[in-house]
Amino acid sequence: MLVASSVLAVSGQADDSPSTQLEAARAEVIKLIEGTRISDGDIAMSIPLAPVNAALATLNAAPEAQRTISLNSSGANGLFWKDDPTWCGSFAELGSPDGLRAAAVLSSFGLEIRDASSVVINVSAALSLQRADVHWHFRGRRVSGPFGIGNVCPPGGGVGGHIGGRGETSFTLRTLARLSQDASDGGFRYDLSLISPASIDMTLKIGFEHIGDLGIPQSFNVPQGVLLSGKIPLLFQTSGTVQLPDGTSKKYAVAIAAKSLGLTPVAVAGLWTGKVEFTPGS
């Protein structure tokens, strides 16, 4: 009984002492923050992807005009269509320099984590011709001569005019955002590029009175390569000052080196090592 009382007294004293309370409180907060602590770098930064998703949601809800890619012709580049063997050199060409106008309305912007250093933004696009001014010239069909001899065109220069066209297609545009760690003063670099499709195929349909609908396959190359590069800086700049008690100050700069980059569905995180150097005489 005496031993038990002593133990109780000792343990009761230990539990109540400020030092013990402090240790217990420290253990509690360590448990709560565990798993998010950083131990192998000097500078770290994590940025949530939620703002990107929010921006994409804003784009999805934006008026159509703000999410439309337009396509405008600037001049002819040869003929859309020409036929000698059957139609005696009949042809169709762009009717005027600005004769073709199309628009691709973008929708369903969405984010996809591709790997540890890149995300892909997928966008649905619906492309439709808004204007097609096609100049056509029809010279008639070659016919055989008497007794099936020869292969001649009708006399005269033929007829021609301007006609409209129509066409539409849809595709998924994939934009790659490649992330890297900036080697100079930290932060994240991003390079945006279109990765697919490489080209967009659409059939330009022209309704000819004499020969019926003419389908002219068109293929528009999609610009590949980096469209935009930028940088998301570190929250902390890598230079600053130490203000001394005498009112003067010393300038310091942190020379940093990238250590690791990680991308999860919720955030991108980077880790750097750093070495502080004071500016001489500062």
Added chain:
Amino acid sequence: MKKLYLIAFLFAVLAGAVIWSFIKKDTEAELQAQKQNEIKAELLVLADFKAWLVTQTATPDPFATRGFLSRPLLDSILSGLDGTKLKLPEAQDVTLTINTIRTDFRPGFPGLSIVATAERSGVTADVSTVARIEPVFDGSMLRLRVHVDSLVPKISWRFIDFTLGGLVRDLAQTKVVEAINNEDALGAVAIPLSHSQTFALPSTQVPFSTTGLNAAVTLPGFSGTITAQLTRIVAMPEGLYVYATLKTGAQ
């Protein structure tokens, strides 16, 4: 007989004064009190920190961003204060020399370890300092001020050591510590922040040629601003975490 009593009395008084003057005094009690006050302060900070952590765990902010500076990096920056001296405000005849100043972070508590000496009239004593980093958001600047909670010299002295006794009294004045903190007297580290970032995807025209026509594709421009609003600074033994929430504005 009366004279004898008087002489004996005077002798006793003199002997007592001599004995008292040679009794050693020290600052052990003050140092103990300093330690207890530090624990109390840390417990208060931990209670607040725990409440914040519980809230963050229960309702995480999807727009939360976080930066981190390691202790070794901060120590390297703080080493810029090594060897600095200052005349203590409110006790101008005492010179405090900061030999070293380093982080002594504990969970939730941005403690500082300062090795310092105080000098008064040619007498020098080591000083036990309880200090911590006090973060101040100053527009686009994060200032890490050196905040002192108490200064206690680590010495023992006798009554006749008037200089040492005076030094102890000078440092024990509350107004000295208050004046140090009010005047930022121990210095600070200023870290510029990049808390606002504007990005712009300009409207782009990409020319191309295909069968029958030359044309250009026009991509719509898009720009926006991301602003980080600092929410909390958390010290842990490994370093300093700075939390912020991001605000976006598309244009």
